[in-house]
Amino acid sequence: MATGEESGVFAIKFSLDTGSATMREFGERDPGISRTLQVRGTNELLTFLKWPAAGLPTFTCGMIAPGACLLAEKSYAPIPGPGMQIYLHREYADREALALPASEWLMERIHQGAHTYGGVQLLTFSRLPNVVQCVVLRFERKGNRWFCDFYESSGVARIRETLIYRSSDTVVSLAMRGGAIINYENHVRLYREMKIGHGSVLLNLTSEQYNKLIAA
Structure with a gap:
């Protein structure tokens, strides 16, 4: 599904290896993350939340914390469903769960992560050789x-x-x-x-x- 204002949801994709510590931290600080709509994949967990009225940062690289990627406007989040045979290894944690609103803490963390995480600049535009x-x-x-x-x-x-x-x-x-x-x-x-x-x-x-x- 497409995430963004039109669909009314955004998602955070946690890697189950590099993002396991981040996922635990987010869950401890915001218990609602474990109760909102979630989709499990082979090596990732997609957490769906309501699109906030104020919108989300427009950065596109997506990383907001180690192993945690924001899927916001113009992103796509694969979900189980009819005709989605390529996603056979995905399943809902709770099919009846709803996409809940993000907490104030999570929204603040997302905006902070749009610029930095772990004290390291997320994107650098230095013109040095081989810098991406x-x-x-x-x-x-x-x-x-x-x-x-x-x-x-x-x-x-x-x-x-x-x-x-x-x-x-x-x-x-x-x-x-x-x-x-x-x-x-x-x-x-x-x-x-x-x-x-x-x-x-x-x-x-x-x-x-x-x-x-x-x-x-």
């Missing part, structure tokens, strides 16, 4: 052309002029060369968005790639 730059690529089909815009990781500030391509294959190639994480779920999402004619993908550029992008 997170860049949001947004694409939209207009007629027989694909319009591509590039934004800082916040998704707000555009970093260069629009690039226009004739082929959707060129946009996919651009995403892959730009270090987008094309695992199975992201692959499905990318081609779904290409089919409907608009979407976004997170690029992980080296400093050299980033400099070429903004200088082109």
Whole structure:
């Protein structure tokens, strides 16, 4: 399902290995997390919560704490259901549970995690060699052309002029060369968005790639 204001929910995805300590901490500080709607996967736990009226941070990298990733606007959370055979290893912790509102503590932690966690800067834009730059690529089909815009990781500030391509294959190639994480779920999402004619993908550029992008 798509998370965001339209669906009325967001999710926190906990890794059951690297995020186990984070999951325990969150549960101790906010017991409601264990009572809200949850989906278990092979190595992860998805916790669904009501979309807050004030919205959520617009950063797109998603990590808010070690092993905990925020799925907010324009993200996708796989859930069990008819026609979802690719997610056979997912199940509801309690099918009758509802998505509960996030506590004040959790909302504060999410906003803090949008910038830092563990005292370490989450995103760095130093131009040193081999430093990865997170860049949001947004694409939209207009007629027989694909319009591509590039934004800082916040998704707000555009970093260069629009690039226009004739082929959707060129946009996919651009995403892959730009270090987008094309695992199975992201692959499905990318081609779904290409089919409907608009979407976004997170690029992980080296400093050299980033400099070429903004200088082109």
